Amino acid sequence: MESGDFIIWEPLKNNPFDRFHEPMNLVSLNYDGEDFVLTFSAFNSEEEFKFTYRQNDPSFYAIRHFRILKEWTRGDIEILISKLREEREAEGLPKFEYDPTFYKIENSSFESWYKTIDFSLPSPEDSHLEHHLYISSDYFIDVLSENQPTITKST
Secondary structure, eight states: OOOSEEEEOOOSTTOOOBTTTBOEEEEEEEEOSSOEEEEEEETTSOOEEEEEEOOOSSSSOSOSEEEEEEOSOOHHHHHHHHHHHHHHHHTTOOOOSSOOOEEEEETOHHHHHHHHHOTTSOOTTTOOOEEEEEEOSSEEEEEEESSOOEEEEEO
């Protein structure tokens, strides 16, 4: 059960995805031991967006861990998204113009759990581990990485 702090993540300019009105479809997930690649498409378009986490020298691993859950909704996630909406309204920020599909999660319970099993992580002050959450039409995909993905678009 997730308990972290949600932050809307905007990795795409002109994001075509809306969680409920223009959901993104997971086309493929590939991890070859080096690079980790997620490919999504829009349901009403032939455009595909490839999110590639690359293995590079500063960060030996492309990703540290991932999990994928085949679910249309998750109660714990819905509660945290509602909490984010309420916090935004309390701060006088505008309401969401759409239902986001990309989030970063700070103080993530998934990240905390992972840190208890991987002792190769650098010390907290040297680590830049982030929890990225992708919500597609049928899947919740959590990625722990010290890298930001490279995003390419194709038609």
